[in-house]
Amino acid sequence: xxxxxxxxxxxxxxxxxxxxxxxxxxxxxxxxxxxxxxxxxxxxxxxxxxxxxxxxxxxxxxxxxxxxxxxxxxxxxxxxxxxxxxxxxxxxxxxxxxxxxxxxxxxxxxxxxxxxxxxxxxxxxxxxxxxxxxxxxxxxxxxxxxxxxxxxxxxxxxxxxxxxxxxxxxxxxxxxxxxxxxxxxxxxxxxxxxxxxxxxxxxxxxxxxxxxxxxxxxxxxxxxxxxxxxxxxxxxxxxxxxxxxxxxxxxxxxxxxxxxxxxxxxxxxxxxxxxxxxxxxxxxxxxxxxxxxxxxxxxxxxxxxxxxxxxxxxxxxxxxxxxxxxxxxxxxxxxxxxxxxxxxxxxxxxxxxxxxxxxxxxxxxxxxxxxxxxxxxxxxx
Amino acid sequence: xxxxxxxxxxxxxxxxxxxxxxxxxxxxxxxxxxxxxxxxxxxxxxxxxxxxxxxxxxxxxxxxxxxxxxxxxxxxxxxxxxxxxxxxxxxxxxxxxxxxxxxxxxxxxxxxxxxxxxxxxxxxxxxxxxx
Numbered sequence: 001x002x003x004x005x006x007x008x009x010x011x012x013x014x015x016x017x018x019x020x021x022x023x024x025x026x027x028x029x030x031x032x033x034x035x036x037x038x039x040x041x042x043x044x045x046x047x048x049x050x051x052x053x054x055x056x057x058x059x060x061x062x063x064x065x066x067x068x069x070x071x072x073x074x075x076x077x078x079x080x081x082x083x084x085x086x087x088x089x090x091x092x093x094x095x096x097x098x099x100x101x102x103x104x105x106x107x108x109x110x111x112x113x114x115x116x117x118x119x120x121x122x123x124x125x126x127x128x129x130x131x132x133x134x135x136x137x138x139x140x141x142x143x144x145x146x147x148x149x150x151x152x153x154x155x156x157x158x159x160x161x162x163x164x165x166x167x168x169x170x171x172x173x174x175x176x177x178x179x180x181x182x183x184x185x186x187x188x189x190x191x192x193x194x195x196x197x198x199x200x201x202x203x204x205x206x207x208x209x210x211x212x213x214x215x216x217x218x219x220x221x222x223x224x225x226x227x228x229x230x231x232x233x234x235x236x237x238x239x240x241x242x243x244x245x246x247x248x249x250x251x252x253x254x255x256x257x258x259x260x261x262x263x264x265x266x267x268x269x270x271x272x273x274x275x276x277x278x279x280x281x282x283x284x285x286x287x288x289x290x291x292x293x294x295x296x297x298x299x300x301x302x303x304x305x306x307x308x309x310x311x312x313x314x315x316x317x318x319x320x321x322x323x324x325x326x327x328x329x330x331x332x333x334x335x336x337x338x339x340x341x342x343x344x345x346x347x348x349x350x351x352x353x354x355x356x357x358x359x360x361x362x363x364x365x366x367x368x369x370x371x372x373x374x375x376x377x378x379x380x381x
Numbered sequence: 382x383x384x385x386x387x388x389x390x391x392x393x394x395x396x397x398x399x400x401x402x403x404x405x406x407x408x409x410x411x412x413x414x415x416x417x418x419x420x421x422x423x424x425x426x427x428x429x430x431x432x433x434x435x436x437x438x439x440x441x442x443x444x445x446x447x448x449x450x451x452x453x454x455x456x457x458x459x460x461x462x463x464x465x466x467x468x469x470x471x472x473x474x475x476x477x478x479x480x481x482x483x484x485x486x487x488x489x490x491x492x493x494x495x496x497x498x499x500x501x502x503x504x505x506x507x508x509x510x511x512x
Contacts, residue, residue: 037512040428239483248429250461250482297431301462301478355458357483 028209028217029225035209037232042206044318045196046244048117052290053283054132056168056183056190065164066191069184074159075139077146078103083138083188086110092379093195094323098330102144107266109330112323115316117193120249120298124312124328125272129299130288131193133281136185149177152184182287197319198380202228205377220377226367227374235342235361235371246317246378251308255345255358256327258310268328269308277304307351321379335372343368401437401473406491406505416503417442419493426511429482431462436491438472444496447474451481451489451509484511 030038050058056066069075070083086100087093087110095101095110108124116122122134138144139152147155156165157172166172169183201220208216231237242248251269258266276299281287284296312328326332332341343361350358363371403422417440426432438445447466452459460480467475481487487509492502 033512239485242428242484248482250429297465297478298462301465303461303463307458355453355456357456 027222028214028220029222030209030229034229034232037238038206038228039210040243041246042203042210042244044199044203044206044244048193051118051131051189051193052292052294053130053288054186054189055289056186057193059168059190061164062168062187062190063194064191065161065168066187066189068161068164069188070191072159072161074155074161075145075147075152075184076103077148077151083113087113092197092319092322096324098325100144102138102141103146104143106143107260108328109325111315112319113192114195114197114319115245116195120295121251121272121276121313123272125268125270125275126251126313127272127275128279129276129282129295130189132182132186132189133279135188135192136181136281139181139184147181149181153177153180156180156184182281185281200318200378200380202374202377221373223370223373224377225374227370227372230363230367230371231374234363236357237342237371239357240314241317247314249314251311251313252355252357253311253351254327255341255347255349256312256329256331257349265310266328267309269311269313270304270306273302273304273308277302307355310351317375317378319379321376335375336368339363339368339371339375399437399439401439402435403437404507406489406507409504409506416493416505417495419491419505421489421491421507423479426481426509428484428511429480431478431480434476434479434489436474436476438474438493440472442472442493442495445472446494448492448502449476449489451479451487453483453485453487455486456483481509481511486510 028035056062070087073079073082073085075082080103086095086097086102088095092112093114094112098109100106100108100110111124116131116134119131120129122128122131123137127137128134139147140149153172153175156162162172165183165187168187169175169180172180175183202224205217205220208214208220231241240248240250240252251272258268260266276282279285282296282299283290284293284299288296315326320326321335324334326335326338327341332338342358343363345358345360347359399418399420401420401422403420406419406421408416408419417438420437420439421434422437423432423434434449436447436449446468449464449466450459461482462478462480464479465477467477469475489507489509491505491507493505494502
């Protein structure tokens with residue numbers, strides 16, 4: 001049943017009383033069930049407690065040092081680039097390059113580092129179960145920042161950040177290089193957890209629905225409302241893009257090729273699991289500052305299987321209008337290309353024994369426009 | 382939090398009933414006449430967040446063990462995490478780390494091994510629809 005609440009404009013006397021303005025035709029197009037499901041995408045921003053595994057989480061001084069380190073090439077072995085080179089603040093902390101360009105061109109797109117606090121997994125393959133580990137791996141990956149713990153310590157000792165770092169971490173000369181590496185990563189995490197996308201047009205719509213303000217909700221673009229109906233319904237988008245961040249934080253085969261060349265593949269979650277299960281930098285490991293090892297249940301109980309091969313983490317959609325290109329390999333140039341991908345998805349590319357969620361959507365050009373219009377409302381202008 | 386709509390079929394035959402919390406699981410047809418009632422209790426099921434359940438075996442069951450899992454039949458996949466089962470005595474088990482990471486119809490599957498029927502486990506099912 002479609003709830004069609006006409007917005008009755010408060011019209012004044014004279015001509016206005018005889019001819020309702022265009023807003024009088026505005027409607028909330030969602031059914032009661034769709035409204036209930038829409039409420040699950042908020043409120044935004046969420047209330048997030050400090051990360052107990054990171055003793056610098058929630059510390060403003062650590063966040064300030066983390067911001068300075070994030071933008072400083074001192075974190076790369078050759079001083080050639082910083083975290084911000086790929087996670088560019090002006091592009092919602094992503095990069096326009098399809099694939100990240102570290103010390104070599106990597107296999108995957110640089111995802112935005114906004115809205116990362118308190119996720120279950122990090123990275124396209126879920127190589128980390130916490131934000132500080134996700135910040136640590138690029139520092140020492142040969143193709144990315146390329147430091148060793150020892151070279152990082154040496155670089156920080158000679159950097160203008162030494163005083164601020166020692167105020168937080170203690171005297172640097174006596175610290176084991178691995179401890180310096182972990183402290184650097186935790187300080188970067190303290191900064192990144194503060195990066196949250198601003199409320200978007202969708203949030204005004206959702207909050208109006210939550211408050212029962214139907215006239216207010218009816219001001220939401222009708223095309224975007226139709227797109228939301230597709231997102232919840234025929235598009236099957238909300239099956240994976242759920243919750244206030246529009247992600248279920250799990251891993252799926254989206255039908256994007258995982259062949260990097262004729263002889264190379266990106267194993268996706270399969271490799272991510274192998275990495276995280278051997279890592280000392282998990283919520284279950286010795287570098288966590290949480291004596292209760294909160295959140296460690298996931299890495300301790302996660303299942304492995306060959307169906308993980310070529311699956312990638314469901315990206316959140318907030319701010320997505322500003323983070324093109326898309327998918328794990330950056331192969332889709334814009335949001336319309338993403339919708340078109342799912343509209344004509346090639347099931348031959350899917351795992352034969354994988355999950356059966358996707359099918360070509362068969363949306364019309366107008367419906368694609370509507371779905372794209374909705375996706376754009378998830379980003380603040 | 383999302384309220385789960387529980388779909389279940391009432392047990393027939395000679396199954397033993399009890400006043401344990403929750404609702405009765407559906408035994409597999411092959412064991413329906415002799416299987417003790419098994420009840421499953423849980424609160425609201427949040428989407429993609431761990432939740433816990435309590436299993437009650439409605440019969441004297443010293444030494445009984447259970448295995449539990451869940452699948453989405455329409456999607457041909459199960460859960461991404463192994464649930465943890467703790468025997469809390471008197472035929473009751475606490476199950477933790479259940480995670481339904483997608484909305485839709487889930488089927489909870491339970492296998493019960495009783496001491497005196499250790500050749501074949503008894504199978505039970507319960508459907509849960511997550512909006």
